Amino acid sequence: MATGRTHRPATRSRGIPEATVARLPLYLRALTALSERSVPTVSSEELATAAGVNSAKLRKDFSYLGSYGTRGVGYDVEYLVYQISRELGLTQDWPVVIVGIGNLGAALANYGGFASRGFRVAALIDADPAMAGKPVAGIPVQHTDELEKIITDNGVSIGVIATPAGAAQQVCDRLVAAGITSILNFAPTVLSVPDGVDVRKVDLSIELQILAFHEQRKAGEEASAPEEAAGAVPPPPVAPHRARPGAPGAPGAPGADSGRQGPDGDVPAVMPA
Amino acid sequence: MATGRTHRPATRSRGIPEATVARLPLYLRALTALSERSVPTVSSEELATAAGVNSAKLRKDFSYLGSYGTRGVGYDVEYLVYQISRELGLTQDWPVVIVGIGNLGAALANYGGFASRGFRVAALIDADPAMAGKPVAGIPVQHTDELEKIITDNGVSIGVIATPAGAAQQVCDRLVAAGITSILNFAPTVLSVPDGVDVRKVDLSIELQILAFHEQRKAGEEASAPEEAAGAVPPPPVAPHRARPGAPGAPGAPGADSGRQGPDGDVPAVMPA
DNA sequence: ATGTGTGAAGTACTTCACAGCC
DNA sequence: GGCTGTGAAGTACTTCACACAT
Numbered sequence: 228m229a230t231g232r233t234h235r236p237a238t239r240s241r242g243i244p245e246a247t248v249a250r251l252p253l254y255l256r257a258l259t260a261l262s263e264r265s266v267p268t269v270s271s272e273e274l275a276t277a278a279g280v281n282s283a284k285l286r287k288d289f290s291y292l293g294s295y296g297t298r299g300v301g302y303d304v305e306y307l308v309y310q311i312s313r314e315l316g317l318t319q320d321w322p323v324v325i326v327g328i329g330n331l332g333a334a335l336a337n338y339g340g341f342a343s344r345g346f347r348v349a350a351l352i353d354a355d356p357a358m359a360g361k362p363v364a365g366i367p368v369q370h371t372d373e374l375e376k377i378i379t380d381n382g383v384s385i386g387v388i389a390t391p392a393g394a395a396q397q398v399c400d401r402l403v404a405a406g407i408t409s410i411l412n413f414a415p416t417v418l419s420v421p422d423g424v425d426v427r428k429v430d431l432s433i434e435l436q437i438l439a440f441h442e443q444r445k446a447g448e449e450a451s452a453p454e455e456a457a458g459a460v461p462p463p464p465v466a467p468h469r470a471r472p473g474a475p476g477a478p479g480a481p482g483a484d485s486g487r488q489g490p491d492g493d494v495p496a497v498m499p500a
Numbered sequence: 501m502a503t504g505r506t507h508r509p510a511t512r513s514r515g516i517p518e519a520t521v522a523r524l525p526l527y528l529r530a531l532t533a534l535s536e537r538s539v540p541t542v543s544s545e546e547l548a549t550a551a552g553v554n555s556a557k558l559r560k561d562f563s564y565l566g567s568y569g570t571r572g573v574g575y576d577v578e579y580l581v582y583q584i585s586r587e588l589g590l591t592q593d594w595p596v597v598i599v600g601i602g603n604l605g606a607a608l609a610n611y612g613g614f615a616s617r618g619f620r621v622a623a624l625i626d627a628d629p630a631m632a633g634k635p636v637a638g639i640p641v642q643h644t645d646e647l648e649k650i651i652t653d654n655g656v657s658i659g660v661i662a663t664p665a666g667a668a669q670q671v672c673d674r675l676v677a678a679g680i681t682s683i684l685n686f687a688p689t690v691l692s693v694p695d696g697v698d699v700r701k702v703d704l705s706i707e708l709q710i711l712a713f714h715e716q717r718k719a720g721e722e723a724s725a726p727e728e729a730a731g732a733v734p735p736p737p738v739a740p741h742r743a744r745p746g747a748p749g750a751p752g753a754p755g756a757d758s759g760r761q762g763p764d765g766d767v768p769a770v771m772p773a
Numbered sequence: 774a775t776g777t778g779t780g781a782a783g784t785a786c787t788t789c790a791c792a793g794c795c
Numbered sequence: 796g797g798c799t800g801t802g803a804a805g806t807a808c809t810t811c812a813c814a815c816a817t
Contacts, residue, residue, distance in 0.1 A: 246786060252709040256688065270798065279690035283788055290800055298799045299795040315709050316716030323708070330610050334603035340688055340705035345712070384715055385708065408718060409711040411704075415529065415613055417552035425714045427707050431684075432613035434700050435596070435658065436525040436588050438682040439618070441698045442657055443589030445681060519808060543776060555776095556810055563778055571777045571816040 243314075247288045251311050253278045254285065258308045270301040312345075322349035322383045324407075326398050327390030328358060328368050331413055335389060336364035349381045354394065371398075378405040385409045392416045516587075520561045526551045527558065528584045534577050543574040585618075595622035595656045597680075599671050600663030601631060601641050604686055608662060609637035622654045627667065644671075651678040658682045665689045672699075 257277035261269060271289075275282040289295060289302070295310055296302045312318050323341070325332050328351050335341075336351055351363055354371045361368050369377060377383070386407040388395050395414035402410065403424055412418055412428040420426055530550035534542060544562075548555040562568060562575070568583055569575045585591050596614070598605050601624050608614075609624055624636055627644045634641050642650060650656070659680040661668050668687035675683065676697055685691055685701040693699055 244786070248713050249706070249710055251713070252703075252706040253690075255709075257690075272798085277690070279692075281788080283790090284786090286799065287787080287801080294800070296799050297795070298793070299797050301798070314713070316712040317709065319716075321708075321712055321715070330603075330607035334607045335704065337603050338704055340703075341708065344705050344709060346705075346708050385711055409715045411707050411711060417526075417530075417550070419552075423718070425711055427711055429702055429704070429707060430525075430613075431608065431611055431702070432617050432619075433522070433525040434684050434702060435594075435614065435619050436528075436590065436617060437522055438658055438684060438698055438700060439589040439594055440521050440524070440587070442594070442682045443592075445696070517808070545776080554810080556812090557808090559777065560779080560809080567778070569777050572775045573817070574776070 243291045247291055248315075250278070250280060250284075250288055251315055253280070254288070255308065255311045255315070255317075258304055258311070261304050262308055266304055268297075268301045268303055271296070274302065317345040319345065321346050321385055322381050323347065323385040323387055324350045324352055324374075324377060324381075324383050324402075325387045325389060326352045326371075326374070326402070327388060327394070327414075328353040328363055329389065329391075332387075332389035333363050335387060335413075336366060346385075349383050350377045352377065354390075374398075374401055375405040378402070378407060383407065385411070387411045387413070388418075389413045516564045520564055521588075523551070523553060523557075523561055524584050524588055526553070527561070528581065528588070528590075531577055531581045531584070535581055539577055541570075541574045541576055544569070547575065590618040592618065594619050594658055595654050596620065596658040596660055597623045597625055597647075597650060597654075597656050597675075598660045598662060599625045599644075599647070599675070600661060600667070600687075601626040601636055602662065602664075605660075605662035606636050608660060608686075609639060619658075622656050623650045625650065627663075647674055648678040651675070651680060656680065658684070660684045660686070661691075662686045 254274065257274055258269075260277070261274075269277075271282040271286045275285040278285065286296075289307075292310060292314055295307055309318075323346055325335055325348060328336065332351065332353070336348055341348060348364070348366060351366050351368045352371055352374055353359070353368050356370060358368045359370045378386075384407060386402040386409070388398055388402075388410060390398055392414045395412065395416045396418055399410060399412070399418045399420065403420055408423060409425045410418065410420070410427070412426055413430075415430055415432060418426050418428075527547065530547055531542075533550070534547075542550075544555040544559045548558040551558065559569075562580075565583060565587055568580055582591075596619050598608055598621060601609065605624065605626070609621055614621060621637070621639060624639050624641045625644055625647055626632070626641050629643060631641045632643045651659075657680060659675040659682070661671055661675075661683060663671055665687045668685065668689045669691055672683060672685070672691045672693060676693055681697050683691065683693070683697065683699045685699055686703075688703055688705060691699050691701075
């Protein structure tokens, strides 16, 4: 998940559910692979397996786009690729800017999946004057001062924020003021944006935390109902101020209270600004 | 969003909805910030705003954890931080391995948000012999041959895959065979794993495609109902083989059929293996 | 007075199961 | 006979609105 704000209440733009939109890229990828192997048609069952979803869901998803299949046969691969691409807006070119060229920003700039889907990195922007002019992934980094001009000149409407958390909102505000209407945010912050601007976020630490939750559950089940299993509610609401108990289970590793390296606990994303 | 397979059907482990689990890290971050500012208590309204959700949802979420608030007052910040951390399993140390130390893998290794949440990078693994021994983020990269040993010796249960798409499933299989039960996948592929293994995926190109979809909608509304607006279904199901029409709108940029740089269209993630 | 905790109502998404077309 | 397209049923999540504890 990842929509920040702007859940576009009552959106379902022209009737396509958000959940379906989120899966279209998945189908597109599977179809592209089939297309490259020159497979002419697929059944919902085959395609669903390739995309990792169940076939009823896939058929329902496609039904929102129109009736692009043939009963008794399946779907024409090339035709579906085209229809989904069009629906996603990938038949047009989308210039994007990446702000914050640290480790992550550089990795994004080098990411091959962008170009192959109609996304073109129009510019790389960083606040560090020392970075200016340096080429990253073949594109020279420009200073933040140029931000507004770059966006306007290139007609950019999609921005990627890969700055430290502290700079994110400010960068976001400038992007929006300059005309950006879609933002992909990698900084661990909640961005606030005006209506009409879409924000999606990708947060590495959140994903790991969700995995840890399930991992913990597995460990608990395995060792069948350990102490805090039953409805036993721990210490009463008297608030045990400032005192994280030492890490219980888990092998190896010393200090669980690992080096606090900055405010916010979540600190920057990974790179300078 | 990001759960790959293993949606743990009928899971809701001990009653906490997946959607709630996915928001706990968000609350935790907001609470940590308050804690650092030494704020003693928060109301659901304030905390909800800070986390970017609505207050009714937040209260409902917390109600699954237990009654940790005080009516008429709000929630004790420190106490809630502790309860959520415990629920997420963050009071213990989680060693993780990152496989695939290219641009992205290196960025992940440098990511500060890991350590600050109880995640410890136990090892970096790459298939390139030339990388072996080189330190990245202060940790020496080890060769893939050592994978099984590393996992066993360190009791690692969470693995991060940042390899090119082509290597992902194979790496995944080895991780699982070695005992990993939770995987965070950055490679643009659907991983298949046995029951009991959780997979979450983060796919940069998918996020951008979703943004493009909405962006396209905005452009359409703005220029009020353009040609393909009304229920007009485009070319009939006769399948226009191999012929992506040239990009319609959008300023600047030439070739929409951008440099195909590898199979699968989505190609590697961004780094060697 | 204030703000939590929660049944109940509402909405969104998923899955079933089968009619209809090839 | 095989496979799509889709109403209908089921499930999950969200939001409302208010009783109740402090």
